Amino acid sequence: MYSFSERIRYSELDENRNLSLVSIINFMQDCCIYEAEDGGVGIDWLKEHHTAWMLTSWHVKILRRPVFCEHVKITTWACGFRHFLGQRNFTIENEETGELLIYAFSEWAYVNTESQKPERNIPEKEFEVYGIAEPLDKEFEKGRITVPDMMEARPPITVTELQLDTNHHVNNAQYVALACSVLKEGTAHFTDFRCEVRAQSVLGDVLFPYVGVEDGVTTVVLNDEDGKPKLTARFK
Secondary structure (H helix, E strand, O other), X not given: OEEEEEEOOHHHEOOOOEEOHHHHHHHHHHHHHHHHHHOOOOHHHXXXXXXXXXXXXXXXXXXXXXEOOOEEEEEEEEEEEXXXXXXXXXXXXXXXXXXXXXXXXXXXXXXXXXXXXXXXXXXXXXXXXXXXXXXXXXXXXXOOOOOOOOOEEOOOEEOOHHHEOOOOOEOHHHHHHHHHOOOOOOOOOOOEEEEEEOOOOOOOOEEEEEEEEEOOEEEEEEEOOOOOEEEEEEEO
């Protein structure tokens, strides 16, 4: 397992002085990147090997959102590998009391950045750094997210430089932020979030958002210009 501690900053809050959904994703993303860097298999290592771990899905469950200035501990661990796919759990706890605030499951694909295809030859060093621990004893949904039949189109979004990361595509948290940006009611009241990343987006790409609400569940799909989904997100 790998952990780091943090104090909730003003810049990470939503309008209710709680940690925002996008900031939650950033915390978890940073945690696994810190683990890779500290283990010597971080950004430079991946660049040298022409590989990257690309997120394919999140399932995040929020018991209580951390509040402004609260001290928290973010923890991650690899809980499964299969072929070129890796699985990770995350927790966010109150650092002083150990209260579990947020927990999550994620899947990542190991990709060759030159061919943009899955890479099955994962270096042994990465297995040594990450190891495998028992999965979190919680229930998570897997498989495709069901999309409502009735979806409302929202104005197109053009990807800008602000959304890109070191892989030169839209960062995982920024993808979530783009999905959140088309919701009229905001995201502060949601306690269960899932998303699937079907395709990456790069500078200048145009995304076509659609929103559907069914049985109290809100679904957002970001399509490409051909109508194929690049990201599907579900908010409960």
